[in-house]
Amino acid sequence: MAAFSFIMFLLMALNKQAQTSNQKIVVIGAGLAGLTAAYRLRQKDHDIEVYEARPRVGGRVHTVLVRNLDNGYSNAELGAQNLTDGGESKHILSLIKELELELVDEHTPFQGMFYHQGIYYERTKIVEQIREKNPNFSTLLDNEINTPGSMETVINKLNLDEAQKAFITFVMNAYEGLSVSLLSTNIHNLKTLRYVLSGGLSQAHANLTEKPLLHRMSIKAGNARLPEELARRLGNRLHLNKILKKVNYHNSKEIELTFSDSQTVKCNKLILAIPCSVYNNIQFDKRLIDTNILKQIRYLHYGAIGKILVPVKSHSEEKNQWLSSAQMGVFFNDDHQLFNVYCIHEKEPDLLNPDFYQNTLSILKNCFNHTQFLEDIPHHAEDLNFVKYDTPVAKSWRSDPYVQGAYSAFDITVQELIDKRECHHGVEVKALFAPIHDKLFFAGEHATILDEIGTMEAAVESGERIATLVDAILN
16 A cells, blocks of 8 residues: 555656646746746756847946056946845855856955035035035925825925935936936835935945945956856847747646747746846736736836946046036046946937037046046947957937836835735735736836835846745646
């Protein structure tokens, strides 16, 4: 009898293994979230394929090489830059260590200027002046958690002059990714404002010391080395230049995908690791995803961010480390051979406009008067990693057809849903991005359960967690 029971158990186990091995999983999107999920599922011997619209991997991680004024080439990021924007960033740092990639780890002085209507203000002094005018700002912010309105409403309640308001508005927009009129009064956004008013940048960069330092960490030779290494390990299971156009649902069993080149692919599990901003470009079967859920996902806003990388040569007497205005933030590359000019509300035609660029340079020169600039007009960035440029190079994420924006945030549009949680098969997920029929899954920095949304850490965390969920369902 015991032998019969063992045989039955063995047959059931083999049958379950066969069923699992027949389950085809497709990941759409080869950014950090999609590649991480695919890599982890492949480690579990699942049948996995990844399809990416771009001719490269990495998504919003985009490394290029720019000739500096010493005639060498500097690695620089047109997209995601600082690993520590995710706080402890334990998920991505663990993955980087596992893949044996090296890190660049530094602390730079958090010292800079804010430019507004012809006047340059020291950051420390403008923050001190704001605090003096608002001694009870902490209590005010506590009372604003999840109240009607946006972060703009909250900022308007502070006692600020025009320059102070422009400073606070820029920092919130630049760090959180959205205009303050679109940021909800979620506790995370209010914490960011609290830390800005306390002299820091965010909860991840509190900087509450007398001489604050900004912790910056990146991957040696470029952040794109991480997605490139993940792609290498996936081998021929990764397919580039595949733009998803249609998702059909057949007999409540198979999902059929149609790409722009008319190729169709069938799968049993689908992981969408793409920004919500491009869901409008895809036709979804109503039997798979409810119209109301789809509408809410499509409502999410993404930041209008652009970057210009400008070769510079800085002198040791240069005391400022960064400059910001109502429209841009400027900081040195980790090798101090480039300026990263981080623009908000800008489309690529503006970034490449000679008048816009010359006006930007004039503002910079008056602040960084010990720095030499390459004044050539910026070149449009190709959608490839590690391309070499001999001039300044510009990239607008809002103009990018595969993102149509930079990164997500705690958006006022879906204020009540953006942080609601559920549990599926023992794995926590955001309710807005909960699995559908245990067949459709969502991954990406927008789907993270971490507070630091919109970061590389958030993308990797999401990919790891969704891979765990899919594996649990299949086993």
